[in-house]
Amino acid sequence: MPKLIRNQSLKSLHTFGVEAKAKHYYELNSEIDVFDFLTEIDDIAKPLYILGGGANTLFTSNFKGSIVKMNMQGITLMHQDEDYYYVEANAGVNWDDFVAYCVENKYYGAENLVAIPGTVGAAPIQNIGAYGVEAKDIIHMVYFYNIDNFMLNQLEAKSCKFGYRDSIFKNELKDKVLINKVLFKLSKKPNFKLSYGKINEVLEQKGVSAPQISDIANTIREIRGEKLPDVKKIGNAGSFFKNPIITIEQLNIIKKDFPKVVSYAISDTEVKLAAGWLIDNAGLKGYAIGGASVHQNQALVLINSDNATGHDVVALSQYIQKEIKQIYGVDLMPEVVFV
């Protein structure tokens, strides 16, 4: 049975870095640990919270149940066919290490998802995405244990109900499963997506006309580094809110008062609004409550600027939601999981 640690500080176990303690804490380092843990599940303090790298988690107060950190390591090339490599990565693998492995081996498809903090096991949960690519584009199969009956299950990508920062694991299977590994399908041929954001522009500035996979990963890493605060220096969880999806009719109403509102068409009838623009335009950059504030360079990122408590961050996020609703009539939904 994995070792039980009591009264574990969670400060260094989530990227917001606010102080909170877990009554019980376990680290699962192997399949055997997972099996032993599930076998003893009746005696484990509840509720459970499954933790990866804590890059999308905000601990708002002390946790009275058990935090279960998924720490299983290992990346394996399982097989290949004419067009694809099939690579399996265990849940605890650092996501950026997985992307680096793909880039180094010229397995194409993951390169735009470089420098996203967190673990492989969490990638399917909110279908992480960046620079025009989402995890769903390269996930082939997700393997997970059902916490209730210890059964090992698998779901093909098409059954995972992936959507914008969404999946079956945030809905029907929320809090019911422990993802232990993910099988990825990576292309043998490049199919680079360079039109998103400043990728093309920066490649041109560097004089790269025929980019290799490593050029793209390095360029996106640089662009991200300029925009987002480094979690090692400033506590944050990346984009705090999802970009709201509204109808074109709603957009036209907003445009009457805010003609410069930033939006991206996602279908003939709907658009995604840039939540960062809404917050910035509301004059909230730098706005602070207690030790939490809105980042000066990137309004979508809330930061732990001065020993914030979880309550400070929650209060700030609620204030922003209230303001955005009042100004634009739009609901902002957090991307970050409050625990």
Ligand SMILES: Cc1cc2nc3c(=O)[nH]c(=O)nc-3n(C[C@H](O)[C@H](O)[C@H](O)COP(=O)(O)OP(=O)(O)OC[C@H]3O[C@@H](n4cnc5c(N)ncnc54)[C@H](O)[C@@H]3O)c2cc1C
């Ligand atoms: C600076 C910064 C930049 C970011 N940029 C992006 C970005 O570009 N795109 C993007 O999509 N996200 C981004 N994020 C958010 C974050 O990186 C992702 O959500 C990432 O997948 C979180 O991984 P994690 O392991 O830290 O998850 P955690 O925060 O540990 O957990 C997140 C959720 O997944 C569940 N979970 C975790 N592991 C498992 C498992 N093995 N089995 C079952 N449930 C599990 C948790 O219970 C929780 O509900 C960013 C975050 C930061 C700090």
